[in-house]
Amino acid sequence: MLGRDHALSGALAFAALAPEMHVSAAYLATGIALSAGAGVLPDIDHPDSSIALTFGFLSNSFSWLVQKISGGHRHLTHAIPGILVFTAGALTAGRYQLSGPHPPYAAPGSPAWHPALFWHLVPAGIFLTLLYAAALRALKIGGHHGDLIAMAGAAATIYFGADLDVIQFGPWHVPLIGLATGIGCVAHIVGDELTHGGCPLLYPVSDHEFHLLPRPLQITTAKIAESYVVFPLLAIGLAFAVWNAVHPGR
Numbered sequence: 001m002l003g004r005d006h007a008l009s010g011a012l013a014f015a016a017l018a019p020e021m022h023v024s025a026a027y028l029a030t031g032i033a034l035s036a037g038a039g040v041l042p043d044i045d046h047p048d049s050s051i052a053l054t055f056g057f058l059s060n061s062f063s064w065l066v067q068k069i070s071g072g073h074r075h076l077t078h079a080i081p082g083i084l085v086f087t088a089g090a091l092t093a094g095r096y097q098l099s100g101p102h103p104p105y106a107a108p109g110s111p112a113w114h115p116a117l118f119w120h121l122v123p124a125g126i127f128l129t130l131l132y133a134a135a136l137r138a139l140k141i142g143g144h145h146g147d148l149i150a151m152a153g154a155a156a157t158i159y160f161g162a163d164l165d166v167i168q169f170g171p172w173h174v175p176l177i178g179l180a181t182g183i184g185c186v187a188h189i190v191g192d193e194l195t196h197g198g199c200p201l202l203y204p205v206s207d208h209e210f211h212l213l214p215r216p217l218q219i220t221t222a223k224i225a226e227s228y229v230v231f232p233l234l235a236i237g238l239a240f241a242v243w244n245a246v247h248p249g250r
């Protein structure tokens with residue numbers, strides 16, 4: 001599946017689940033944007049994917065490394081253990097951010113300001129920038145300015161602590177950064193399971209590829225069915241889910 005459709009499916013999944021989470025409009029927007037980015041995150045195991053190209057040669061080299069250690073494209077990052085690693089990583093970055101300074105932040109130079117405190121914001125800042133930039137790149141929004149928009153978005157998200165907002169989802173209470181990452185990754189796996197390739201959900205225990213559709217209905221990436229059926233359905237579904245999420249209790 002194309003990065004564009006993975007990003008849309010991540011956004012759609014979050015928007016569709018939002019009425020269960022009782023999130024405010026600002027957190028809904030943040031969650032949708034983060035889930036769109038997380039929707040392309042599993043393809044970090046492919047050096048040509050939109051997320052691998054986000055930070056130029058830095059993310060490209062990292063992606064090459066991930067491909068080497070995760071068993072190749074569509075292996076560990078497209079399996080249940082991979083989703084757990086991504087989500088745990090996001091939660092760890094959030095927890096580290098939480099252990100540092102809290103908004104409102106002291107201005108540099110004032111007595112309460114200390115550079116060491118701001119290291120707590122760095123892992124979450126990099127991760128949030130990566131997700132926003134990957135979503136913008138996959139959806140072809142912002143062009144060359146996409147990365148700058150992503151950095152500004154990540155800075156604003158951290159400034160307001162929006163990524164740390166604890167959301168009730170079923171029996172769990174999860175910070176938005178972890179919830180959006182998990183939802184986006186699951187949406188990605190579901191999308192790839194609609195294609196001929198499938199996903200090895202139990203890797204590294206088993207190489208078996210899981211599919212959600214019988215073989216004749218499976219989608220071939222970037223072919224007519226994806227452009228003229230999957231993409232419009234995702235776009236319409238997202239618009240409907242967002243409308244539904246901001247008009248609860250109709």
Ligand SMILES: [Zn+2]
Nearest residue numbers: 042043078192
């Ligand atoms: Zn994939």
